[in-house]
Amino acid sequence: NDRNARGSRRYIMRAVEGSLRRLGTDYIDLYFYHSPDPNTPIEETLSALDQLVRDGKVRYLGHSNFSGWQLAHAEHCAHELGTERFIVAENHYNLLYREDERELIPVCEQMHVSRTPYCPLAAGRLARPGWDADTLRSRTDKTAAETYDGTRSQDTPIVLRVHSLAGKYGATMAQIALAWHWAKGVASPIIGATKARYLDDAVGALAVTLT
Numbered sequence: 422n423d424r425n426a427r428g429s430r431r432y433i434m435r436a437v438e439g440s441l442r443r444l445g446t447d448y449i450d451l452y453f454y455h456s457p458d459p460n461t462p463i464e465e466t467l468s469a470l471d472q473l474v475r476d477g478k479v480r481y482l483g484h485s486n487f488s489g490w491q492l493a494h495a496e497h498c499a500h501e502l503g504t505e506r507f508i509v510a511e512n513h514y515n516l517l518y519r520e521d522e523r524e525l526i527p528v529c530e531q532m533h534v535s536r537t538p539y540c541p542l543a544a545g546r547l548a549r550p551g552w553d554a555d556t557l558r559s560r561t562d563k564t565a566a567e568t569y570d571g572t573r574s575q576d577t578p579i580v581l582r583v584h585s586l587a588g589k590y591g592a593t594m595a596q597i598a599l600a601w602h603w604a605k606g607v608a609s610p611i612i613g614a615t616k617a618r619y620l621d622d623a624v625g626a627l628a629v630t631l632t
Contacts, residue, residue, distance in 0.1 A: 428458025430469040437473055452479040453511055456486045463495050464502060471504035483509030483537070489524030496532050507534060511611065514538035516547055516583065516598055517569060517576045530606070538602065541610035543569055543576075547598040550584040552577060592629050595619075599626035 426432050433454075440449060454470060457463075473479040484492065484507045492510065499506040510529050512521050515538070529536055542548045544565035552573055569576065580594075587594045602610045603626075614620045 426458065426460055427456070428454070428461035428463070428466040430465055433466065433469040433473070437478055441478065448477055449479050451481045451483055451509060453483040453485050453509075454507075455484075457484075457491050463491075463498050467495065467499050467502060467504045471502075474505045481505075481509070482507050483511055485511040485539075487512070487525065489521075489528040492525065492528050492532070492534065509535045509537055509608075511537050511539055513540055514602075514607070515541050515543045516579055516601055517543045517572070526606075535608040536606070537609045537611055538607060539611045540565075541602055541607075541612060542595055542598050546576070546580060547583055548593070548595040550581065550594070552580065586631075590629055590631075592625070593622055595622050596626040596629050597631070599623060600629035600631050603627075604631045 427436075437449070437452065441447070452470070452473070454466065458466065470479070470482050474482070482505055484495070487495070487507075487510065492507065495507060498504075510525065512525060514521055514526075514536070518540075526536070528534075544562060545554060546552060546569055583594050583597050586592075586597045590597065592600075599610055599612075612619070612623050614623065
């Protein structure tokens with residue numbers, strides 16, 4: 422990937438064509454533009470994405486890892502240019518990482534942008550009472566370790582609180598962590614399931630209503 426120009430028209434067009442080819446489909450329902458490109462004007466990016474929608478190759482647009490001001494700027498440019506706008510935000514958000522409550526989430530609410538956060542279970546740390554786990558991901562996911570392990574002492578009480586609530590509600594910890602997202606107005610948290618039973622567990626979160 423040419424990460425230095427991922428917002429350029431050339432890169433986006435090539436990326437979508439490659440995705441369509443690998444997926445074996447004629448269109449993509451929801452296409453996420455991942456991470457702002459500081460080397461490409463957002464106007465060029467929006468124009469390219471708009472063309473994909475007009476060509477029928479993409480139906481709706483989302484963005485990932487935007488800050489609040491970047492989303493507001495993109496919204497303004499889309500209005501000025503008359504292009505398709507972002508309707509979904511995919512950002513890092515969970516009970517252990519709530520930075521986007523400061524700026525991005527209020528902007529999303531104001532602009533009616535839906536939210537589908539990634540890592541809702543904090544790479545499994547919100548799904549078990551103990552911080553450590555002897556799993557393949559725990560042993561190999563260096564990014565998760567760098568993201569969460571540095572604040573282990575501050576976050577452990579939150580994990581234990583989730584464990585306590587799971588007992589109170591007769592639910593799993595994962596279900597409590599996911600139900601918290603819906604209580605916060607999230608549309609659809611993105612989970613990464615390695616086993617079919619994890620999907621069943623996630624669906625069970627729909628039956629949990631937190632105050």
